[in-house]
Amino acid sequence: MSTRPEPQPFSTQPVSFVRRGSRLQGRRRDAWAELSEGLVVDVPRNTAADTSVDPAWEYDAAASFGRDAPLVVEVGSGLGEAVAAAATADPDRNFLALEVYKPGLAQTLLRIDQGGLTNVRVAQVNAAEALATMIRPASVAELWVFFPDPWHKTRHHKRRLVKDSFVALAGRVLSPGGILRLATDWSDYAVQMRAAADDSPLFENLHDGERAGSDSPLTQIWASGVEHEVGGTPRREGREPAGTASAQEGEDSIGGWAPRFDGRILTSFENKAHDAGRSIFDLAYRRVR
Numbered sequence: 311m312s313t314r315p316e317p318q319p320f321s322t323q324p325v326s327f328v329r330r331g332s333r334l335q336g337r338r339r340d341a342w343a344e345l346s347e348g349l350v351v352d353v354p355r356n357t358a359a360d361t362s363v364d365p366a367w368e369y370d371a372a373a374s375f376g377r378d379a380p381l382v383v384e385v386g387s388g389l390g391e392a393v394a395a396a397a398t399a400d401p402d403r404n405f406l407a408l409e410v411y412k413p414g415l416a417q418t419l420l421r422i423d424q425g426g427l428t429n430v431r432v433a434q435v436n437a438a439e440a441l442a443t444m445i446r447p448a449s450v451a452e453l454w455v456f457f458p459d460p461w462h463k464t465r466h467h468k469r470r471l472v473k474d475s476f477v478a479l480a481g482r483v484l485s486p487g488g489i490l491r492l493a494t495d496w497s498d499y500a501v502q503m504r505a506a507a508d509d510s511p512l513f514e515n516l517h518d519g520e521r522a523g524s525d526s527p528l529t530q531i532w533a534s535g536v537e538h539e540v541g542g543t544p545r546r547e548g549r550e551p552a553g554t555a556s557a558q559e560g561e562d563s564i565g566g567w568a569p570r571f572d573g574r575i576l577t578s579f580e581n582k583a584h585d586a587g588r589s590i591f592d593l594a595y596r597r598v599r
């Protein structure tokens with residue numbers, strides 16, 4: 311008899327999002343009614359949740375886009391600023407936006423329409439479920455997660471999207487040589503992301519060891535001891551946030567931070583972080599096997 315635990319169904323796992331209103335109004339409601347066909351992936355559900363995915367169903371990207379082209383998947387695409395700009399700049403690649411927030415997807419449809427884009431599709435799904443079964447193995451050229459919800463409180467850290475299990479899912483969907491790009495404006499989440507990806511034998515850091523020590527944005531934040539909350543009071547960071555394997559107290563000896571990804575436009579979200587004096591942490595990993 312096997313002693314291995316049964317995999318937990320997604321409906322029992324903590325999710326990285328809160329249910330926000332999905333009612334559409336005005337232009338977004340019209341956009342959903344008029345533009346969905348052919349742009350919104352019709353995902354079969356396996357529970358009552360409108361973000362669930364029937365695990366027996368697979369997404370056929372070539373059929374969905376009507377062509378074979380490298381596929382970029384953005385997880386948590388928000389209002390679609392980044393994906394629409396990237397798809398405009400790179401018409402030879404297909405872009406799939408995964409988001410739970412329906413008004414955000416409706417706004418993305420408006421951007422697709424305004425830009426006359428033919429290389430973007432959107433899906434209202436819990437990305438973790440989509441990456442586990444819906445997206446075909448080794449079918450993705452790049453997987454992007456920009457500014458996932460930080461879930462600040464320690465008791466909420468289990469809700470964070472980017473963790474070991476997520477990196478394993480990224481390894482599942484990325485083709486060998488495929489790229490995982492991550493960005494956050496929270497230092498302790500950045501440390502968690504880096505640890506999760508560094509620990510995976512499937513990935514290599516494209517900027518291994520770069521920007522370590524005094525050049526590391528992490529060292530600078532630890533030295534100041536303060537990160538600024540957007541629109542709120544300053545938030546103190548411990549010198550050595552949980553999960554850090556840094557050998558030197560107070561200095562980030564690991565580094566590995568990527569330069570800012572130039573394929574990501576400055577979204578209003580990232581701009582607000584800059585305005586508040588926050589550091590942005592970029593990470594880029596390649597699937598090596």
Ligand SMILES: C[S@@+](CC[C@H](N)C(=O)[O-])C[C@H]1O[C@@H](n2cnc3c(N)ncnc32)[C@H](O)[C@@H]1O
Nearest residue numbers: 326327386388409410411436437456457459579
């Ligand atoms: C802080 S926002 C950032 C949005 C966008 N990436 C940006 O930079 O402006 C995080 C987004 O991730 C979405 N999200 C969180 N968990 C998700 C999940 N499991 N699957 C899909 N989307 C998710 C949220 O609804 C939210 O729109």
